[in-house]
Amino acid sequence: xxxxxxxxxxxxxxxxxxxxxxxxxxxNRFRSEFDVTxxxxxxxxxxxxxxxxxxxxxxxxxxxxxNGNVTGIVxxxxxxxxxxxxxxxxxxxxxSVGLTAKGKSSFKKMARVHEEWINExxxxxEDSDLDIITEQMDALRASxxxxxxxxx
Numbered sequence: 372x373x374x375x376x377x378x379x380x381x382x383x384x385x386x387x388x389x390x391x392x393x394x395x396x397x398x399n400r401f402r403s404e405f406d407v408t409x410x411x412x413x414x415x416x417x418x419x420x421x422x423x424x425x426x427x428x429x430x431x432x433x434x435x436x437x438n439g440n441v442t443g444i445v446x447x448x449x450x451x452x453x454x455x456x457x458x459x460x461x462x463x464x465x466x467s468v469g470l471t472a473k474g475k476s477s478f479k480k481m482a483r484v485h486e487e488w489i490n491e492x493x494x495x496x497e498d499s500d501l502d503i504i505t506e507q508m509d510a511l512r513a514s515x516x517x518x519x520x521x522x523x
Contacts (some may be wrong), residue, residue, distance in 0.1 A: 411447075
């Protein structure tokens with residue numbers, strides 16, 4: 372293995388390790404403070420960004436999970452009155468999902484606290500370093516998108 376190959380592998384390991392540390396912390400905080408899972412928050416976040424609703428397939432694609440995973444989360448959220456589902460007029464087999472007023476309110480509370488957590492977790496990183504990290508992550512994403520020719 373060349374020096375550059377070792378560096379690439381080391382970078383990959385650092386990315387995954389740091390990501391896992393942050394995700395674990397956020398998961399634990401969601402569970403202890405709101406008794407919700409991170410996938411549930413992520414789904415509600417996707418719906419919050421699209422007030423007109425998303426189809427189950429669009430949700431799966433945005434969240435990078437299977438339709439089955441999305442269906443289970445949506446069903447639980449619907450049972451709690453946080454989301455609503457409706458069939459598309461053009462195809463009764465396809466359902467869109469959107470947040471209810473209760474769901475929007477619940478999500479907004481979680482999102483405010485989530486933002487505080489992220490600011491706390493990244494609080495020791497200087498503004499200029501955040502700019503560098505963001506620039507490098509954007510470059511990595513562009514490279515991956517180009518190589519995979521996919522929407523990432």
